[in-house]
Amino acid sequence: MTTFIATIEHVVKGPVWGCQDCGQCVLHSTGMTCPMNCPKTLRNGPCGGVRENGHCEVKPEMKCVWLKAYDRTQDWPLPSSWKDEYNHLRPPVDNRLKGTSSWKNFFTKRDRWTPTGWKNSTDESVAQGVDH
Amino acid sequence: MSTLEHKLMNTTETVFTAEFHSLDGNGLEKAKKYADRFQGWFDGVNATDNTAAHAHASNVATAIAIKQLGLEPILQIVCRDKNRLAQQADIMGASMFGVENFVALTGDDVTAGDEPEARRVFDTDGPQLVRLMSTIKRGEYMSGRKIDPAPHMFIGAVENPAAPPFEYRVQRVAKKYAAGAKFLQLQICYHQDRLEKFCAGVRDAGLAGKIAIIPTVVLVKGARPLNFMHNSVPGIDVPSDQIARVESAANPAEEAYLQTLEFAQHALAQPAVRGLHITDFRNDETLERLMTDLGRVRQTTNSSTTNEVKDDHAYSA
Numbered sequence: 001m002t003t004f005i006a007t008i009e010h011v012v013k014g015p016v017w018g019c020q021d022c023g024q025c026v027l028h029s030t031g032m033t034c035p036m037n038c039p040k041t042l043r044n045g046p047c048g049g050v051r052e053n054g055h056c057e058v059k060p061e062m063k064c065v066w067l068k069a070y071d072r073t074q075d076w077p078l079p080s081s082w083k084d085e086y087n088h089l090r091p092p093v094d095n096r097l098k099g100t101s102s103w104k105n106f107f108t109k110r111d112r113w114t115p116t117g118w119k120n121s122t123d124e125s126v127a128q129g130v131d132h
Numbered sequence: 133m134s135t136l137e138h139k140l141m142n143t144t145e146t147v148f149t150a151e152f153h154s155l156d157g158n159g160l161e162k163a164k165k166y167a168d169r170f171q172g173w174f175d176g177v178n179a180t181d182n183t184a185a186h187a188h189a190s191n192v193a194t195a196i197a198i199k200q201l202g203l204e205p206i207l208q209i210v211c212r213d214k215n216r217l218a219q220q221a222d223i224m225g226a227s228m229f230g231v232e233n234f235v236a237l238t239g240d241d242v243t244a245g246d247e248p249e250a251r252r253v254f255d256t257d258g259p260q261l262v263r264l265m266s267t268i269k270r271g272e273y274m275s276g277r278k279i280d281p282a283p284h285m286f287i288g289a290v291e292n293p294a295a296p297p298f299e300y301r302v303q304r305v306a307k308k309y310a311a312g313a314k315f316l317q318l319q320i321c322y323h324q325d326r327l328e329k330f331c332a333g334v335r336d337a338g339l340a341g342k343i344a345i346i347p348t349v350v351l352v353k354g355a356r357p358l359n360f361m362h363n364s365v366p367g368i369d370v371p372s373d374q375i376a377r378v379e380s381a382a383n384p385a386e387e388a389y390l391q392t393l394e395f396a397q398h399a400l401a402q403p404a405v406r407g408l409h410i411t412d413f414r415n416d417e418t419l420e421r422l423m424t425d426l427g428r429v430r431q432t433t434n435s436s437t438t439n440e441v442k443d444d445h446a447y448s449a
Contacts, residue, residue, distance in 0.1 A: 057244070
């Protein structure tokens with residue numbers, strides 16, 4: 001059943017969004033642009049290597065995934081709550097979820113699991129800092 | 133507390149940092165030679181991490197060498213070559229030797245280097261690596277496993293004010309600040325208008341005084357390295373008039389120096405800017421000349437002789 005759902009998801013999201021089956025989909029927060037198509041698989045915005053024409057440092061023929069995401073977040077009629085999430089700090093990928101269904105992981109909340117250290121490092125705890 | 137942290141957090145002094153040369157053969161001997169040139173000029177020196185995706189002596193070993201030679205290292209860690217376990221090991225290993233300044237970079241892709249067939253890692257990205265550093269500074273590994281005592285860390289990151297999408301770059305500064313970055317070394321920027329907008333954006337976002345902006349200038353001998361950077365370094369665009377200015381000058385080396393000085397003075401005059409990062413491709417007397425022209429007085433307190441690393445430097449209570 002799990003494999004079946006993952007297959008359906010792949011068939012639907014692969015051709016439309018270039019889904020790479022990371023199993024922890026963030027499309028809604030990235031202007032419906034899959035960040036796993038960035039050759040560096042960056043989840044938090046463009047690197048510093050974006051070319052003058054807005055194309056990718058690694059694949060010069062391809063527009064930077066994050067420029068697309070930025071433009072679409074501004075221009076597409078997406079829910080404002082999704083647009084607000086654009087600047088959220090997305091955690092590192094959980095590599096164990098590769099190839100699993102993000103739909104299933106969303107409903108089971110498995111995709112929201114983060115390591116304890118990451119979870120404890122809230123913006124507040126970082127802002128307070130640790131002064132030795 | 134490192135000198136860099138002290139100056140940026142407790143004073144209004146302008147700081148100067150520099151890029152240490154990559155080390156290959158005769159590493160320690162060359163490190164000593166480079167360190168002697170930098171001695172007394174800089175508040176921090178970057179130990180680079182496989183610059184431009186070329187293998188060199190490791191970032192951690194270079195940082196330790198820099199420290200033992202009496203300079204203050206800033207350990208660069210890029211996301212290209214190491215997964216999160218190796219990145220945490222770098223931080224903890226360098227901390228054992230008293231390295232306190234850290235800077236997180238995404239890093240050039242492997243295709244920018246001379247081994248483009250290598251596997252790229254990018255298990256984390258730049259902002260995630262900043263947060264990972266903050267986690268260790270708090271006294272935990274990513275897993276939540278405790279680190280007691282936590283290493284003393286002063287965390288920074290990088291940003292490119294000259295790469296599209298320009299208006300979004302300031303939002304990235306905010307993101308990295310929220311993740312724990314206290315200073316930001318900028319990519320080399322030959323577009324003064326873009327640097328101006330970027331710095332004004334940082335100020336308008338209320339981030340001036342919270343995160344120290346440190347633009348970068350490069351000392352070059354002529355137009356060739358400008359052309360090289362323009363054509364071969366990802367994210368650097370050198371306008372043709374800037375290249376022509378050096379190329380057509382009667383004395384290109386002198387013109388290149390004056391161009392660097394001009395860019396340095398311009399950068400230091402921008403809002404939110406707290407210092408300057410210098411990359412020296414010339415290896416001649418112009419490093420000293422630039423520092424002097426910028427009003428810096430060489431400190432004589434540091435010694436270029438090898439310093440013993442003391443245990444109490446490793447962790448601060």
